[in-house]
Amino acid sequence: DDERMEWWRDAKFGMFIHWGAYSIIGGERGTKIAGGGAEWAMDKLDYTVEDYEKFPQMFNPVMFDADAWVKMAKDAGMKYIVITSKHHEGFSLWDSKVSDYDVMDTSPFKRDVIKELAEACKKQDIKFCVYYSIVDWHHPQAQGNLYPNYNIAQHDDPSVVNPKFPKYFKNYMKPQVKELLTNYGDIGVVWFDGDWISDYTTEMGKELYSFIRDIQPNTIVNNRVDKGRNGMEGMDMEGNFAGDFGTPEQEIPDTGIDSAWEACMTMNGSWGYKPSDNNWKSSEDLIQKLVDIVSKGGNFLLNIGPDGFGRFPSESIRRLNAMGEWTKKNGEA
Numbered sequence: 001d002d003e004r005m006e007w008w009r010d011a012k013f014g015m016f017i018h019w020g021a022y023s024i025i026g027g028e029r030g031t032k033i034a035g036g037g038a039e040w041a042m043d044k045l046d047y048t049v050e051d052y053e054k055f056p057q058m059f060n061p062v063m064f065d066a067d068a069w070v071k072m073a074k075d076a077g078m079k080y081i082v083i084t085s086k087h088h089e090g091f092s093l094w095d096s097k098v099s100d101y102d103v104m105d106t107s108p109f110k111r112d113v114i115k116e117l118a119e120a121c122k123k124q125d126i127k128f129c130v131y132y133s134i135v136d137w138h139h140p141q142a143q144g145n146l147y148p149n150y151n152i153a154q155h156d157d158p159s160v161v162n163p164k165f166p167k168y169f170k171n172y173m174k175p176q177v178k179e180l181l182t183n184y185g186d187i188g189v190v191w192f193d194g195d196w197i198s199d200y201t202t203e204m205g206k207e208l209y210s211f212i213r214d215i216q217p218n219t220i221v222n223n224r225v226d227k228g229r230n231g232m233e234g235m236d237m238e239g240n241f242a243g244d245f246g247t248p249e250q251e252i253p254d255t256g257i258d259s260a261w262e263a264c265m266t267m268n269g270s271w272g273y274k275p276s277d278n279n280w281k282s283s284e285d286l287i288q289k290l291v292d293i294v295s296k297g298g299n300f301l302l303n304i305g306p307d308g309f310g311r312f313p314s315e316s317i318r319r320l321n322a323m324g325e326w327t328k329k330n331g332e333a
């Protein structure tokens with residue numbers, strides 16, 4: 001296991017990329033602005049499933065350049081990339097055969113984003129990794145029983161369940177995860193999210209974990225594959241809890257953690273592109289966080305939210321450049 005995790009422990013610094021149809025919306029609907037992460041636009045701006053479908057239908061990020069994205073990560077000193085292959089909105093950024101709600105069938109773009117990024121990473125010697133959301137606000141079997149009128153109650157109220165969720169798990173989620181692990185070369189990490197919904201069970205988490213390891217034995221899986229993290233951060237990797245590393249979010253834990261962990265953070269307050277959020281952390285602050293995290297034995301997964309055209313925000317590029325200068329001067333992170 002130590003050998004399997006070696007590249008990841010050595011990597012220290014990676015790029016998180018939150019990109020999807022929500023990147024068109026930027027967290028705004030008329031005069032309403034979504035609080036918090038703009039990748040939650042569908043939920044926070046009260047779109048019905050039907051209303052929201054128009055965004056994947058107009059997803060056409062003609063400025064997307066996988067090689068340039070990967071180069072920006074590499075120049076910043078990052079060693080791996082984790083992209084949202086499918087976030088809670090349910091829209092898939094690859095050519096999925098089990099879904100039409102993907103970049104090939106629903107969008108005019110018709111380019112397999114995951115493929116282009118996987119190839120760019122391979123060329124530039126960066127580990128390619130995927131985020132996959134268990135929560136799916138578009139799939140009728142994954143939603144609560146209010147479909148098609150998506151409502152916050154479905155994931156916040158434990159009494160709202162969808163008896164068909166196991167079907168989604170078996171016939172959609174697992175086949176999608178299998179596609180990602182079969183068609184895009186080596187997958188460094190599968191980074192799950194959305195484990196909190198009531199329909200998801202710890203049995204499913206354990207099944208998913210071994211399912212992944214059976215397909216690609218060396219793939220690393222985060223703790224959100226299982227259920228019942230202690231608090232949301234769930235650093236306790238004891239016992240038979242599935243997953244290879246903990247995922248404290250927007251915080252740096254104290255020293256003395258034996259298990260592997262990775263702190264993920266945003267540069268402003270949003271994971272998805274949100275032009276109204278100008279609450280940017282300074283480059284100095286981000287460099288200090290990197291040092292702090294690495295000195296405590298963790299990895300730093302720093303997020304970028306590209307816009308609907310496929311551009312990194314200039315504020316993010318500036319910070320990546322500053323971090324690159326620092327990592328070059330001070331050796332490897």
Ligand code: JFZ
Binds near residue numbers: 037039248271
């Ligand atoms: C989730 C997502 O809902 C969010 O959009 C983003 O993708 C983020 C990386 O993950 O949100 C979370 C997940 C976990 C915690 C908080 C928000 N947590 O552990 O405190």
